[in-house]
Amino acid sequence: MKELTIQQKKVLQCIKFYIKKTGFPPTRADICRELGFKSPNAAESHLRALEKKGYITIENGASRGINLTENIAEKSQTIPVIGLVAAGSPTLADENIEKHIPYQESLFLSDFDYFLRVKGLSMKDAGIMEDDLVAIKKTSEVRNGDIVVARIDDEVTLKYFQSSGNQIKLIPANDDFDEIYINKETEGFFIEGKSVGLIREN
Amino acid sequence: MKELTIQQKKVLQCIKFYIKKTGFPPTRADICRELGFKSPNAAESHLRALEKKGYITIENGASRGINLTENIAEKSQTIPVIGLVAAGSPTLADENIEKHIPYQESLFLSDFDYFLRVKGLSMKDAGIMEDDLVAIKKTSEVRNGDIVVARIDDEVTLKYFQSSGNQIKLIPANDDFDEIYINKETEGFFIEGKSVGLIREN
DNA sequence: ATTTATACTGTATATATATTCAGTAAAATT
DNA sequence: AATTTTACTGAATATATATACAGTATAAAT
Numbered sequence A, B: 001m002k003e004l005t006i007q008q009k010k011v012l013q014c015i016k017f018y019i020k021k022t023g024f025p026p027t028r029a030d031i032c033r034e035l036g037f038k039s040p041n042a043a044e045s046h047l048r049a050l051e052k053k054g055y056i057t058i059e060n061g062a063s064r065g066i067n068l069t070e071n072i073a074e075k076s077q078t079i080p081v082i083g084l085v086a087a088g089s090p091t092l093a094d095e096n097i098e099k100h101i102p103y104q105e106s107l108f109l110s111d112f113d114y115f116l117r118v119k120g121l122s123m124k125d126a127g128i129m130e131d132d133l134v135a136i137k138k139t140s141e142v143r144n145g146d147i148v149v150a151r152i153d154d155e156v157t158l159k160y161f162q163s164s165g166n167q168i169k170l171i172p173a174n175d176d177f178d179e180i181y182i183n184k185e186t187e188g189f190f191i192e193g194k195s196v197g198l199i200r201e202n
Numbered sequence C: 001a002t003t004t005a006t007a008c009t010g011t012a013t014a015t016a017t018a019t020t021c022a023g024t025a026a027a028a029t030t
Numbered sequence D: 001a002a003t004t005t006t007a008c009t010g011a012a013t014a015t016a017t018a019t020a021c022a023g024t025a026t027a028a029a030t
Helices: A006-022 A028-035 A040-052 B006-022 B028-035 B040-052
Strands: A056-058 A066-068 A077-083 A097-103 A114-117 A133-138 A147-152 A155-164 A167-171 A180-183 A189-200 B056-058 B066-068 B077-083 B097-103 B114-117 B133-138 B147-152 B155-164 B167-171 B180-183 B189-200
Touching: A006 A028, A006 A040, A006 A066, A028 A040, A040 A056, A155 A189, B006 B028, B006 B040, B006 B066, B028 B040, B040 B056, B155 B189
Parallel strands: A077 A114, B077 B114
Antiparallel strands: A056 A066, A077 A097, A114 A133, A133 A189, A147 A155, A147 A189, A155 A167, A167 A180, A189 B189, B056 B066, B077 B097, B114 B133, B133 B189, B147 B155, B147 B189, B155 B167, B167 B180
């Protein structure tokens, strides 16, 4: 997104503050009052600049018709929780969705697509316990050491990822479980995504 | 709060929906359009009823001057993250606050007061790793098996709680650490709160 | 039985508000 | 060097909007 000038930042902050305070956006006159402008056109042109740069949208003709676009991402949304069933892939199909929970965009360092409800203790030494919710980002670009959601045929597991040459090792964080060795070209093998965070609900 | 009639509920829902859609509250005419009323006074009187019952506030004279009061609690807030320093209690004093993070009310099953940034691995077998954020509810009412924030003089630790009679055991979840035995009347001993959830940021 | 609240239509209007036009001036970009 | 963007003042205005007033009718509360 295009950079804002100092004044434009002030106007944007003013809008945010006003909404927080009153529950509705300011008029041009309100902005002038807050920032000390003497002409409503000062506010108007700043608003049009903010609109042009994509920080707000303006509903033409409507009073207080300002909408903060940058906040769309920050607005509270819900994200699905998927049960990690022994057989079957963690798809976003309805039958696999356990529930939706509210979340805030900036909860983790990376964005993510869904929560995986952990079954079993194969990753316990990595601090991932039964019933934990692991935030999964859908991607096949993973690095050695990443905790990944791997699918082998219909079996889905959460393991450390380690690849060297053509061979992939899926390593559990629990001595009671065995490492899994796979060839990159193995049929039915797929990296669904990787862990970018964790929530434990109690 | 006083009960709403079916029509009043519809109007309230309409306001919420409109704000979600546009980012700003509706006018009387907007409400009429959405709900099929033919007179702006239909909307006006419903708004005044909602105001009287405490569900909204109306800024007189302002266009779109509707503010949802019931949503105040649901609005996203921020909660402090406190560093678990070896010496010193986890107070909410500024110097101990690492940062604030946004959170949604219903993230965990219980409400909580702050996040504690975990140092060390004394609770690793409980799946609590270094740098994890443990959600702490301030309370001294804890039960055996709870993970508690205990203070002994200026030392603060996170441990399993176990009491029998007059004796309290603070049990680490790591064989490399020793259990701590305390008498209930020991001076300088205090239960700060208990863990009600956990977040791992990567 | 009377008052009050609910649930509207319909009309009217003062004013709140967006928005355009005419300028001035400095800074940044091309 | 010319153009665009930024950053305003100041005045004017069409219209968007809140809000009051006059009704009608039913349901609920006192």
